[in-house]
Amino acid sequence: MAGYSGSKHDHAMRLRRIEGQVRGLQRMVEDDKYCIDVLTQVSAATSALQSFALSMLEEHLAHCVAEATLKGGPEADAKIKEASDAIARLVRS
Amino acid sequence: MAGYSGSKHDHAMRLRRIEGQVRGLQRMVEDDKYCIDVLTQVSAATSALQSFALSMLEEHLAHCVAEATLKGGPEADAKIKEASDAIARLVRS
Amino acid sequence: MAGYSGSKHDHAMRLRRIEGQVRGLQRMVEDDKYCIDVLTQVSAATSALQSFALSMLEEHLAHCVAEATLKGGPEADAKIKEASDAIARLVRS
Amino acid sequence: MAGYSGSKHDHAMRLRRIEGQVRGLQRMVEDDKYCIDVLTQVSAATSALQSFALSMLEEHLAHCVAEATLKGGPEADAKIKEASDAIARLVRS
Numbered sequence: 428m429a430g431y432s433g434s435k436h437d438h439a440m441r442l443r444r445i446e447g448q449v450r451g452l453q454r455m456v457e458d459d460k461y462c463i464d465v466l467t468q469v470s471a472a473t474s475a476l477q478s479f480a481l482s483m484l485e486e487h488l489a490h491c492v493a494e495a496t497l498k499g500g501p502e503a504d505a506k507i508k509e510a511s512d513a514i515a516r517l518v519r520s
Numbered sequence: 521m522a523g524y525s526g527s528k529h530d531h532a533m534r535l536r537r538i539e540g541q542v543r544g545l546q547r548m549v550e551d552d553k554y555c556i557d558v559l560t561q562v563s564a565a566t567s568a569l570q571s572f573a574l575s576m577l578e579e580h581l582a583h584c585v586a587e588a589t590l591k592g593g594p595e596a597d598a599k600i601k602e603a604s605d606a607i608a609r610l611v612r613s
Numbered sequence: 614m615a616g617y618s619g620s621k622h623d624h625a626m627r628l629r630r631i632e633g634q635v636r637g638l639q640r641m642v643e644d645d646k647y648c649i650d651v652l653t654q655v656s657a658a659t660s661a662l663q664s665f666a667l668s669m670l671e672e673h674l675a676h677c678v679a680e681a682t683l684k685g686g687p688e689a690d691a692k693i694k695e696a697s698d699a700i701a702r703l704v705r706s
Numbered sequence: 707m708a709g710y711s712g713s714k715h716d717h718a719m720r721l722r723r724i725e726g727q728v729r730g731l732q733r734m735v736e737d738d739k740y741c742i743d744v745l746t747q748v749s750a751a752t753s754a755l756q757s758f759a760l761s762m763l764e765e766h767l768a769h770c771v772a773e774a775t776l777k778g779g780p781e782a783d784a785k786i787k788e789a790s791d792a793i794a795r796l797v798r799s
Contacts, residue, residue: 429553435549439546439549439550442542442545443546445542446546449535449538452535456528459528460522462522462584465522466580466610467606469576470606470609472569480562480563480566481697483562484555484700485694488674488697489690489693492678492682493682496678496683497683504675507675511670514703515667516560516563517700517704518667518704519663570797570798578786578790581767581789581790585771586782589776590775590776596772600767604764607760611797613705615738616741617741621736625736632725635725639721642710642717642718643714645708645714647708648708648710648762649789652763655755655759659755659756659799663752666745666748666752669744670741672741677741695742702746703748
């Protein structure tokens, strides 16, 4: 079971909205919309993806990482390293 | 006509791939995939959106902004301000 | 005691290098260096600050957040919320 | 002469403030300040560096790139490619 089971419905809704934004971008390009308006819409979609990631990450820390910490041992350290690497990918993407 | 008409097909293809990545994210959440794997896929989609934006921005500078510069006057300055604001939104999103 | 005491010397060294990069930027501007070369150096300093932040964040998760988790109760939740907010600021800055 | 000569003094002032922020970070680490407070200060310094970069980039577009566009030829294309690459480094850093 994933650490985000309690908010699965919220995550699915968010992602559907992001899919809608990306389809909107396709229509904008199809209709030759002005570059700057397309770029504004890309920034909105990127921000929405980041908010989704941040909310999933918070649940991961609160559930998966916290559980591993309570068990202790090398798996706890591995979970923190893994979460830190995911945070680095988010910060750099 | 938008500044990216010559590469409209490429842009449409890129956006379709990004839509596919977002639909893939929906399936991952639906199937309770591990948070970290979901986050890795979000980073990939975010990077793809940024690459799309950077390519559209380069065409905007090469066409719309360059044309305004050749005409000169206040519209040239306005185009550069407008492009700079779009760049700021990308850097901060 | 801060969660990063063990690596305080490393952090101090990193920050001194970043200070050196920012002083180098001042010399570049003073000497009218080419804009693009200045921008390349800004990207390097920004990346160095992010690496410093990511390394401090990993230690924070491994020490402060892990200790709060072991104690449990509302303070554990508060620590995770606080760390998530700090991650959000990093992702968005 | 660099494209930012008119605002050299402003740029120098901004960079001195950023140097002050990085020195402040060194004092925070020296004094074992709480990780989250250090991270908040890193986000502030990163944002200040990005604002500096965005302002320098706008001047570069308004002066160096605009001049190359007016001259035309392969150098104009090269300047736009060069600026786009610098923007990509900023977006990804």
